Amino acid sequence: MTLAEKIISVIAPYNCLVCGAEGLVLCGVCEMDAFPALPSRCYRCKQLTKNYAVCPSCQSASRLRRVWVATTYTGTAKTLVGLYKFARVRAARNPIAQSLAETLPFLPHDTIISFVPTATSRLRQRGYDQAELIAREIARVRGLRCERLVTRVSQARQLGATKKQREHQLRDAFIVVRPQICRSKTIVIVDDVVTTGSTLAAVARVLRDAGVAHVDAAVFAQKV
Numbered sequence: 001m002t003l004a005e006k007i008i009s010v011i012a013p014y015n016c017l018v019c020g021a022e023g024l025v026l027c028g029v030c031e032m033d034a035f036p037a038l039p040s041r042c043y044r045c046k047q048l049t050k051n052y053a054v055c056p057s058c059q060s061a062s063r064l065r066r067v068w069v070a071t072t073y074t075g076t077a078k079t080l081v082g083l084y085k086f087a088r089v090r091a092a093r094n095p096i097a098q099s100l101a102e103t104l105p106f107l108p109h110d111t112i113i114s115f116v117p118t119a120t121s122r123l124r125q126r127g128y129d130q131a132e133l134i135a136r137e138i139a140r141v142r143g144l145r146c147e148r149l150v151t152r153v154s155q156a157r158q159l160g161a162t163k164k165q166r167e168h169q170l171r172d173a174f175i176v177v178r179p180q181i182c183r184s185k186t187i188v189i190v191d192d193v194v195t196t197g198s199t200l201a202a203v204a205r206v207l208r209d210a211g212v213a214h215v216d217a218a219v220f221a222q223k224v
Contacts, residue, residue, distance in 0.1 A: 017076055035046045035071035035099050043067035043199050063200045063208045066216050070103040073221040085130055092100040101189035113139040113146040116191040116203055135190035140197040149182050150174045150203055170202040183211035194219040
């Protein structure tokens with residue numbers, strides 16, 4: 001928690017989204033049951049797989065190896081993401097990151113945590129990159145390295161776009177900015193919400209093209 005967040009929590013404390021208790025956006029008791037866990041499955045077609053692997057049928061369309069998804073984009077999870085992304089409630093990062101950290105299995109010590117970069121226009125409006133904050137908190141909890149490896153060169157708005165529109169917009173949307181530190185590594189890309197998976201696939205493609213050995217992803221919520 002930053003100093004500003006600590007000051008806000010004292011001056012204007014949050015109320016738990018579920019029980020209304022004062023102090024946190026989501027209290028510890030409610031957090032335990034707030035996010036229904038998803039089974040291990042392919043993030044694209046939702047076929048059950050082992051260890052959240054991308055299924056053989058979807059591997060031709062995605063260079064991701066596996067994608068861990070904590071919960072569905074409904075109920076408390078949806079409300080929490082809305083507060084975090086659109087109401088600038090930074091404290092919502094903590095239960096999101098905690099849920100993802102608990103979903104992830106053991107990761108080797110040389111794994112690098114990274115994230116899907118937010119569009120510049122959104123960054124200016126929000127004042128922070130929501131995926132980066134989640135990624136850095138997960139890295140802190142797990143004792144891993146977190147690095148910005150990819151930058152967004154296209155600012156096309158993804159919200160409300162169709163799957164085909166997303167794929168077209170993302171074709172050349174990202175570039176790798178630090179290829180020298182990620183070659184032959186395993187990278188875990190962090191994001192808050194996955195819809196079609198086109199953004200994750202686009203980031204994975206440029207990383208693999210830059211020489212990354214394996215690209216996995218960790219996402220808090222999946223739209224149904």
